[in-house]
Amino acid sequence: MAITLTEAAADRVRSFLENRGKGVGLRLGVRTSGCSGMAYVLEFVDDIDDSDTVFEEHGVKVIVDPKSMVYLDGTELDFKRDGLNEGFEFNNPNVKDSCGCGESFTV
Amino acid sequence: MALLQISEPGQATAPHQHRLAIGIDLGTTNSLVASVRSGLAETLADESGQHLLPSVVRYLQHQQPVVGQSAKEAAPDDPMNTIVSVKRLMGRGIEDVRDNEFDTYKFVEQESAVPRIHTVAGDVSAIEVSAEILKSLRARAEKTLGGDLSGAVITVPAYFDEAQRQATKDAARLAGLNVLRLLNEPTAAAVAYGLDKKSDGIIAIYDLGGGTFDVSILRLNRGVFEVMATAGDSALGGDDMDAAIARWIMQQANIQDDADHAQIRRLMHEARRAKEALTDADATTVEVVRMDGSLWQGQLTRADMHELIDSLIRKTISPCRRALRDAGIGVDEVDEVVMVGGSTRVPRVREQVEAFFKRPPLVDIDPDKVVAVGAALQADVLAGNKPDEEMLLLDVIPLSLGLETMGGLSEKLISRNTTIPVARAQEFTTYKDGQTAMSIHVVQGEREMVQDCRSLARFSLHGIPPMVAGAARIRVTFQVDADGLLSVTAQELTSGVQSRIEVKPSYGLEDTEIEQMLRDSMEHARGDMESRRVREQQVEADRVIEALEAALQTDGEQYLDQAEREKIDQALSALHQVNQTEDVEAIKAAIKNLETTCSAYVERRMNSSIQHAMSGHSIEEFES
Numbered sequence: 029m030a031i032t033l034t035e036a037a038a039d040r041v042r043s044f045l046e047n048r049g050k051g052v053g054l055r056l057g058v059r060t061s062g063c064s065g066m067a068y069v070l071e072f073v074d075d076i077d078d079s080d081t082v083f084e085e086h087g088v089k090v091i092v093d094p095k096s097m098v099y100l101d102g103t104e105l106d107f108k109r110d111g112l113n114e115g116f117e118f119n120n121p122n123v124k125d126s127c128g129c130g131e132s133f134t135v
Numbered sequence: 136m137a138l139l140q141i142s143e144p145g146q147a148t149a150p151h152q153h154r155l156a157i158g159i160d161l162g163t164t165n166s167l168v169a170s171v172r173s174g175l176a177e178t179l180a181d182e183s184g185q186h187l188l189p190s191v192v193r194y195l196q197h198q199q200p201v202v203g204q205s206a207k208e209a210a211p212d213d214p215m216n217t218i219v220s221v222k223r224l225m226g227r228g229i230e231d232v233r234d235n236e237f238d239t240y241k242f243v244e245q246e247s248a249v250p251r252i253h254t255v256a257g258d259v260s261a262i263e264v265s266a267e268i269l270k271s272l273r274a275r276a277e278k279t280l281g282g283d284l285s286g287a288v289i290t291v292p293a294y295f296d297e298a299q300r301q302a303t304k305d306a307a308r309l310a311g312l313n314v315l316r317l318l319n320e321p322t323a324a325a326v327a328y329g330l331d332k333k334s335d336g337i338i339a340i341y342d343l344g345g346g347t348f349d350v351s352i353l354r355l356n357r358g359v360f361e362v363m364a365t366a367g368d369s370a371l372g373g374d375d376m377d378a379a380i381a382r383w384i385m386q387q388a389n390i391q392d393d394a395d396h397a398q399i400r401r402l403m404h405e406a407r408r409a410k411e412a413l414t415d416a417d418a419t420t421v422e423v424v425r426m427d428g429s430l431w432q433g434q435l436t437r438a439d440m441h442e443l444i445d446s447l448i449r450k451t452i453s454p455c456r457r458a459l460r461d462a463g464i465g466v467d468e469v470d471e472v473v474m475v476g477g478s479t480r481v482p483r484v485r486e487q488v489e490a491f492f493k494r495p496p497l498v499d500i501d502p503d504k505v506v507a508v509g510a511a512l513q514a515d516v517l518a519g520n521k522p523d524e525e526m527l528l529l530d531v532i533p534l535s536l537g538l539e540t541m542g543g544l545s546e547k548l549i550s551r552n553t554t555i556p557v558a559r560a561q562e563f564t565t566y567k568d569g570q571t572a573m574s575i576h577v578v579q580g581e582r583e584m585v586q587d588c589r590s591l592a593r594f595s596l597h598g599i600p601p602m603v604a605g606a607a608r609i610r611v612t613f614q615v616d617a618d619g620l621l622s623v624t625a626q627e628l629t630s631g632v633q634s635r636i637e638v639k640p641s642y643g644l645e646d647t648e649i650e651q652m653l654r655d656s657m658e659h660a661r662g663d664m665e666s667r668r669v670r671e672q673q674v675e676a677d678r679v680i681e682a683l684e685a686a687l688q689t690d691g692e693q694y695l696d697q698a699e700r701e702k703i704d705q706a707l708s709a710l711h712q713v714n715q716t717e718d719v720e721a722i723k724a725a726i727k728n729l730e731t732t733c734s735a736y737v738e739r740r741m742n743s744s745i746q747h748a749m750s751g752h753s754i755e756e757f758e759s
Contacts, residue, residue, distance in 0.1 A: 044141060044174055115172070
């Protein structure tokens with residue numbers, strides 16, 4: 029079971045955390061909602077829960093709760109640019125289908 | 136493919152529910168847009184990596200207007216259709232623009248109070264020009280953030296009056312932006328520096344932009360901002376430094392004053408380049424092509440420039456002193472000084488500010504971007520992306536708001552430098568018997584007489600039930616919302632009839648005029664007090680005359696013999712006469728004299744009305 033960050037993603041997360049001035053890492057998760065079943069959660073983490081799994085990638089702690097782990101195993105988080113827009117992208121091998129924009133998905 | 140941003144713990148939004156909010160610094164010279172992404176507030180760049188959008192709009196025939204750098208570059212060759220520094224025109228009337236300050240443009244002569252500029256694409260107002268700038272920033276933000284915007288915070292100078300704020304809001308609406316709120320520029324700058332994270336302190340914001348200077352004193356109290364005082368000069372900025380340098384070049388290069396628009400713009404351009412070069416260098420070479428095509432070259436040293444701009448910098452220090460005085464604090468009580476505006480990059484400005492405030496100013500955040508960054512942080516909070524964080528910003532109104540009372544006196548309901556939002560109410564009454572309507576005249580200013588204040592609006596309250604003078608109770612409420620916009624409500628309390636008005640004055644005031652009004656109110660303080668005493672006494676005399684004449688009309692013949700009546704008429708006409716003068720004591724004496732003369736008559740009337748009221752009743756009824 030593993031979740032990875034690309035180096036570009038890790039660099040951005042590190043600088044965002046630094047700018048924020050607090051927080052121990054980045055939470056990746058899923059929750060049920062959205063137009064295609066599941067939606068990704070991407071949040072700063074101030075407190076790690078006992079049941080969370082913690083990964084360390086390029087010096088950044090990635091925190092995942094046990095329920096989300098099932099859906100995210102093998103996911104790689106990347107940081108991309110698309111014209112003027114930039115942000116994070118989930119490359120999740122478990123996804124069977126996603127909505128047009130990729131914000132929500134089904135497994 | 137949607138690209139995601141990191142949210143605060145527990146704040147991840149549902150898909151397609153992102154609340155994208157932006158902060159816009161709509162500047163005189165340059166404008167910027169900023170947003171908070173993954174917790175980081177940044178200004179957004181255009182395709183070529185430029186953050187600053189020159190606030191320049193060029194109108195073309197049969198084409199969409201061009202905004203920004205390319206418009207700015209075209210300005211020297213097409214000055215009539217290229218609108219620069221439009222912010223100076225926001226909320227201003229046709230009278231205001233007759234100054235030579237705007238003589239580049241051709242204003243359309245018309246009835247409306249809103250000046251329109253004639254261009255090849257038709258006549259445009261300042262609001263429409265500003266909307267073009269905002270549209271361009273909006274398009275940039277939507278491309279960068281990848282979605283529709285839920286709202287924007289737009290900054291305005293702390294000194295903007297209601298008309299200018301309303302004009303800014305109208306421009307935003309025209310550009311299709313939802314205005315979350317207007318934020319004062321200095322407050323935005325303090326927020327950008329995270330000064331709101333401290334618990335308390337006093338912060339001075341020194342904002343020297345391209346065309347305007349503002350200084351604000353903010354007090355931070357348990358994490359809450361309050362603008363204690365503001366001062367400034369709306370006709371002072373980096374442009375003036377450029378103009379001073381340009382004049383120097385003209386002198387040195389022997390260019391005559393009758394240079395055409397294009398030549399003047401080129402000179403200004405070279406002056407600005409020289410000023411910017413002297414931020415790091417001690418001297419720079421200045422080049423300009425004369426009208427006859429010959430080239431002139433010269434050296435401008437930093438010392439030369441200091442000589443040219445020192446008087447301008449000194450002009451920024453006296454508003455600083457005034458703001459401190461208005462705030463009632465000494466220079467040593469200021470905890471931080473924040474530098475805002477591109478012109479604060481000039482090392483000489485920093486030196487002088489440090490010398491005045493006796494402390495080095497904060498300059499870490501790019502002074503061009505600091506206001507937009509603060510606005511973005513505020514927009515993020517208002518859009519609900521950071522509900523845990525509480526940030527309450529308080530602003531002040533620049534001039535007292537009041538209404539006209541009898542005799543042309545101004546009754547102030549909200550005094551200047553009151554923090555907003557605020558609501559104040561006061562009760563007024565009728566002046567004449569049977570009065571059924573009341574005209575309410577809303578004024579702004581510090582002077583005692585309405586004629587010396589600025590008229591904001593007039594409206595009427597109709598349907599007051601007929602009553603004797605002084606019996607009606609009319610409650611007038613002044614409410615200023617968080618954006619500084621005023622609404623006035625008048626309600627007659629016994630009947631409940633009410634009337635209200637939103638003040639969207641036809642045009643606004645300049646900072647310099649506000650200053651002038653403040654200065655006048657101090658200079659004329661004694662005279663104004665005297666006028667108030669005179670007017671109050673005259674109004675009192677009018678009231679007495681009014682009441683007596685009404686009484687004489689009804690029952691004068693019944694209670695008075697010929698001799699008595701003559702005496703009263705004499706005293707009455709004496710009061711009439713003396714009331715035309717401004718002699719307070721004489722009016723007072725004449726009123727007294729009239730009252731004495733009438734005392735017998737008044738007594739008879741009183742007795743008669745008591746008798747009238749008691750007739751048919753036994754005395755016991757009144758004793759019980």
